[in-house]
Amino acid sequence: MRSLFVAAAAAVVYAMPAAVTPAVAQPAPIEAYAALPALESVAVSPDGSTLAYIRRSLDGDSVVALTRAGEALVNIDVSDRVARSVFWASPDHVVISSTVNTKLPYTTSPGLYEQLDIVNVRTRRVARALRSADKAILTANFGPATVGTYRGEPVLYLRTYTVENNAYTYDLYRVNLDDGRGRLHQVGAEDTSGYVVRKDGEVVARTTYDGKTGVWRLLAKTGGGWRELMTRRELLDTPAVLGFGRSHDVLLVAEDRPEGRVMFEVSLADGSEAPLGETTEAAFVIKDGEGLTVGVGQEGFTHSYNLFDPALQASWDTLQQGLPGRLLFMGDASDDLSTLVFRAEGAGDPGSVYLFDAKQQSVSLIGREHPDLPPEAVSQVGVVRYKAADGLDLFGYLTTPSGREARNLPLILMPHGGPASRDSAGFDWWAQAMASRGYAVFQPQFRGSDGLGRELLEAGYGEYGRKMQTDLSDGVRHLASAGVIDPSRVCIVGASYGGYAALAGMTLDSGVYRCAVSVAGVSDLPVKMARERREGGRARFNPSMRYWQRFMGVEDDSAPILAELSPSRLASRIDGPVLLIHGREDTVVPFEQSEIMERAMRAAGKDVELIALDREDHHMTFPATRRQMLTETIRFLEEHNPPR
Numbered sequence: 001m002r003s004l005f006v007a008a009a010a011a012v013v014y015a016m017p018a019a020v021t022p023a024v025a026q027p028a029p030i031e032a033y034a035a036l037p038a039l040e041s042v043a044v045s046p047d048g049s050t051l052a053y054i055r056r057s058l059d060g061d062s063v064v065a066l067t068r069a070g071e072a073l074v075n076i077d078v079s080d081r082v083a084r085s086v087f088w089a090s091p092d093h094v095v096i097s098s099t100v101n102t103k104l105p106y107t108t109s110p111g112l113y114e115q116l117d118i119v120n121v122r123t124r125r126v127a128r129a130l131r132s133a134d135k136a137i138l139t140a141n142f143g144p145a146t147v148g149t150y151r152g153e154p155v156l157y158l159r160t161y162t163v164e165n166n167a168y169t170y171d172l173y174r175v176n177l178d179d180g181r182g183r184l185h186q187v188g189a190e191d192t193s194g195y196v197v198r199k200d201g202e203v204v205a206r207t208t209y210d211g212k213t214g215v216w217r218l219l220a221k222t223g224g225g226w227r228e229l230m231t232r233r234e235l236l237d238t239p240a241v242l243g244f245g246r247s248h249d250v251l252l253v254a255e256d257r258p259e260g261r262v263m264f265e266v267s268l269a270d271g272s273e274a275p276l277g278e279t280t281e282a283a284f285v286i287k288d289g290e291g292l293t294v295g296v297g298q299e300g301f302t303h304s305y306n307l308f309d310p311a312l313q314a315s316w317d318t319l320q321q322g323l324p325g326r327l328l329f330m331g332d333a334s335d336d337l338s339t340l341v342f343r344a345e346g347a348g349d350p351g352s353v354y355l356f357d358a359k360q361q362s363v364s365l366i367g368r369e370h371p372d373l374p375p376e377a378v379s380q381v382g383v384v385r386y387k388a389a390d391g392l393d394l395f396g397y398l399t400t401p402s403g404r405e406a407r408n409l410p411l412i413l414m415p416h417g418g419p420a421s422r423d424s425a426g427f428d429w430w431a432q433a434m435a436s437r438g439y440a441v442f443q444p445q446f447r448g449s450d451g452l453g454r455e456l457l458e459a460g461y462g463e464y465g466r467k468m469q470t471d472l473s474d475g476v477r478h479l480a481s482a483g484v485i486d487p488s489r490v491c492i493v494g495a496s497y498g499g500y501a502a503l504a505g506m507t508l509d510s511g512v513y514r515c516a517v518s519v520a521g522v523s524d525l526p527v528k529m530a531r532e533r534r535e536g537g538r539a540r541f542n543p544s545m546r547y548w549q550r551f552m553g554v555e556d557d558s559a560p561i562l563a564e565l566s567p568s569r570l571a572s573r574i575d576g577p578v579l580l581i582h583g584r585e586d587t588v589v590p591f592e593q594s595e596i597m598e599r600a601m602r603a604a605g606k607d608v609e610l611i612a613l614d615r616e617d618h619h620m621t622f623p624a625t626r627r628q629m630l631t632e633t634i635r636f637l638e639e640h641n642p643p644r
Contacts, residue, residue, distance in 0.1 A: 028377040030634060033433035034627040037369035041085040042341045042353050043094070046147075046289055048334030050121070051341075051355070051366070052086045052094040054078070056623075063096050065121045068355070073121040081115065082621050087332070089147050090154035093177045094119050095129070101585060101617065111587045112617065114142045118156070118177050127180035133173060134184045135162045143170070146291070148199040150174055157185065157197050170194075172203065196243060196251060199290055204268060205229070205251060207241055211543070218253070220268050229271035236546045244291050245276065246308065252276065252285065252293050260454040263296070277308065283451055289335025299451055301383050301395070302327060302425045312337060315358055322363070323347075327426055341366070348375025350427045370429075376402065379435040381425065384442070386478035388471050392459060396444035396475055397423055398484075399435045401643075409440040410489035410643050411479065413505070413513070415472055416443065417496030419460060419551060420450040433630055434493070438643030440485055446471035448551060462553030465565035469504050473512045488514070491641045493633060495519035496589060496618065503567035503597060506574045515640040517579045517633050520589045520618055523568040523597035529557035531590065571600040577607040579636040581629050583616030609636070 035056075042053040050073065052065040060079035063086055066072050074094075081098040089095050096117045103111070116129035130139045143159030156175040161168045162184070172186035172195050186195060186203045193216075196205040206226065208217045214235040219226040230253070232239060239255040245265035254263045263276045263285075276282075282296035286307065295307035307313040320328055323344050331341035331353070338358045345351050351369030356362075379402050385395045400406045412434050416423050423443040431441040445452055448460020448468045460468050472492070480487035492505040492513045499521020506516045522528050532544050545557065554561060563569050578601060582594040594610055601608035611632050616625040637643075 027436045028373055030433060030631050031627050032370065032372040032377070033429050033436065034623070034630040035370065035372065036623055036626070037351065038371055039353060039367045039369060041087075042366055043086050043088055043332045044334050044339050044341055044355075045088045045091050045094075046335045047091050048336070048339035049091065050088075052088065052121075053366075054083050054086060063094070063119070065094055065119070074119055074124050076117075076119055076126065087145075087147070089118065089156050089177055092120055092122050093154065094121060095145070095156065101587065115139075116142065116145070116156075116158075118175075118180055120178060123178075125178065127176075127178060129156065129175050129180045130158060130160065130173060130182040131180050133182035135164065135171075137162050137171075137173070137182070138168075143194065146197050146199070148197070148201055150201050155201070157201065158182065159195060162187075172197065174201065194241060196241060198244075198248060204248075205241070209238060218251070218266065220271075229266055229268070236543060236550070242285055243287065243293070245293050247292065248290075250274075254282075256454060282306075286330060288333075288337055294337065297330070299424070303329075305330060315356070319356060319363070329426070343369075345426045348378050350378050350429075350432070370427075377432075377436060378427065379432055383425070384475075384479070386475055388447070388467065388474045390467065392447060392471075394445060394447070394471060394475070396442050397425060397428075397431075398479070399428070399431045399441040399443075401435045401438050401440065404438065406440070406484050408486045409484060410438065410641055411476065411485040411491075412439045412441045412637065412641075413472055413476055413490060413492045414441055414443050415446065415492070415494045415498040415501040416449070417494070417498050418450065419446075419448040419464070419468060419497045420457060421497075422449045422451040430630065434634065434637065437634055437638065439637070439641075440479075442475055442479060442485075444472055444475040461550050464548075464551040464553065465500075465504055465508055466553075468551075469501060469509050472501060472505065473509050476512055489641055491515040491517070491637055493517040493519075493637070494521065495620075496521065499589075500567070503578070504565070506576060506578060507567045507570035508565065510573050510575060513576065515576045515578070515636070517581065517636060518594070518597070519581045519620075519629060519633075520583060520586055521580075521593065521597075522589055523566065523593050523600070525552065525562040525566045526558070527596065528589075528593070529562060533557055568597045568600040571597075571604040571606055574601065574604070574606045577636075577640050578609070579632065580608065580610040581613065581632060582610070583613040583618060583620075583625065585615055586618040588618035 038056055040054040050067050055062050055064050061083055063076045063078055065074045083096055083098050085097045087095050098115045099112045100115050101112055118127045118129055138161040146157040148157055154177055158173050158175055162171045170188040170192040173182035174185040175182050191208040191210050192206055193209040194207040195203055197203050203221055205220050214233045216232045216238040217228055218230040220229050237256045239253050242252040245252040250265040250267055253266050263282050265274050265276055283299040284297045285293050286295035288294050297305050325347035326344040327346050329343040333340045340356045343353050350373045353366040355364050355366055379399050382398050384398045388394055422445055434441050446468050450457050476490055479485045490513050492502045494502045499518035502516040502518040503521055503523055505513045580594040582591050584591050598608055598610040613625040616622055620626045
């Protein structure tokens with residue numbers, strides 16, 4: 001069984017339950033952990049009568065729509081694309097959002113971009129959104145979609161770039177749901193970066209951004225033009241407009257301020273600001289069918305919801321009480337919020353999706369995300385508090401193998417990607433798979449992690465390869481001092497930034513780890529930064545460059561420190577085996593980064609293995625290569641760090 005617990009005080013950093021969960025007679029097969037969720041992105045139609053979701057099976061992926069009574073409406077084969085999500089644009093139209101790997105006219109290399117297909121569940125006709133439009137547009141670069149109406153008929157409002165006379169403007173298009181044709185609805189300008197539009201199509205505000213000066217503005221639509229509501233000068237951390245607040249008279253804005261990330265409402269009438277109730281900092285917002293904010297969610301060790309309607313909050317609290325020991329996550333809902341999808345994880349459950357009917361006060365199971373994983377295959381997860389060497393308070397998630405006391409365990413240290421990201425307390429298929437083979441798995445939330453407060457994020461600025469790295473080994477030392485793990489049996493495994501951290505652990509912080517697995521990791525920072533410069537332009541006008549320079553603590557991408565922090569240039573320091581795994585079609589961290597590392601290690605006479613994942617991207621999207629990655633990782637760990 002799996003349970004989530006938080007230490008009562010900083011002095012008690014880890015406490016095992018009184019009883020050890022029983023051992024699993026035979027671990028679940030690796031492919032059961034590697035499998036993509038059997039159902040994903042469950043969406044409720046606006047009237048609450050119909051469901052749609054992505055269904056994955058060995059026969060391929062499909063999008064299904066069915067009534068709540070179980071009557072099948074459509075079954076669309078999407079095995080020829082990467083379906084990411086579905087949402088309803090009307091009671092009769094479901095939209096499939098997929099990603100395609102393509103090259104846009106203004107880029108020098110391919111990237112992943114969105115494709116929208118609209119399915120009429122009554123006629124079963126499928127239309128590609130913006131296949132045709134009033135103007136020449138970039139059909140692979142959409143902004144947020146707004147479900148709405150135009151003259152009483154359902155439409156989809158899409159933001160995208162219009163291309164005219166070698167210039168780009170960010171415009172709003174009105175998309176017919178039956179044929180996908182786009183009509184120009186609102187013309188933008190070269191500096192337009194976003195729109196706020198009501199469900200009836202009325203554009204009430206837009207944002208602009210000048211990448212050269214860093215000036216960001218929020219403008220309200222007036223009868224004769226636009227009136228400025230807010231202005232800021234930020235070269236990277238601009239405010240975010242999150243649509244409408246609690247009424248259509250105010251906009252909801254999130255902004256980073258010295259006291260942290262705050263959320264407030266801005267009046268469309270005069271630009272005055274007011275706090276969003278008693279909540280100023282939140283991880284996400286909850287909207288109703290009219291686009292109004294009805295609640296917020298906070299995330300710390302776990303997450304919680306604050307719904308402004310007492311009746312809604314009471315219903316949610318009742319659901320939580322009805323599924324004790326589990327984490328509940330809100331999903332899609334009908335326009336009036338009377339029908340709600342939610343997910344549950346924990347208490348031996350790797351993920352189940354339910355439907356709540358507020359009118360009937362009933363809960364029904366829609367499906368299991370991982371039907372091949374029995375409850376006993378889900379290991380226990382706990383929260384561990386510890387301090388970095390400089391005294392910074394940190395924490396991480398520790399997954400311990402079933403049937404084993406948390407004493408003297410072999411450890412897999414698994415840092416997350418980003419680095420401005422975070423892990424959460426829910427089911428992690430990769431960590432659970434390694435724990436099922438007898439390893440403790442620790443996921444530290446090191447400085448530079450996002451979503452855990454501004455202080456922790458900013459503590460990572462300039463600490464790439466420095467304290468961001470030692471935060472990881474400080475966690476290892478803490479677990480060793482508590483007797484939880486055997487410090488002589490520790491390996492480090494990670495993907496993306498976590499892949500860099502795995503390589504850095506063997507070079508910049510050597511002596512802690514006996515082996516490493518880097519999945520799609522960066523190995524050479526000067527090469528990486530040169531690519532960022534080619535892709536987005538040099539100097540301070542390139543937001544990607546500014547992001548990485550902030551974490552790396554440099555102002556010039558040719559700074560010598562970048563070579564000093566590059567694992568490929570420190571290969572002679574490595575004293576253990578390294579496994580490199582990388583997708584050949586990775587457009588985020590190019591495959592060449594692992595090739596560079598392999599060449600450097602071979603030249604230094606070190607033990608290295610490179611496994612190329614054919615046709616795989618950065619995100620472990622495809623079942624076969626995802627299974628291959630996990631199988632090879634566990635094979636390598638069992639060879640070089642046996643769990644028993």
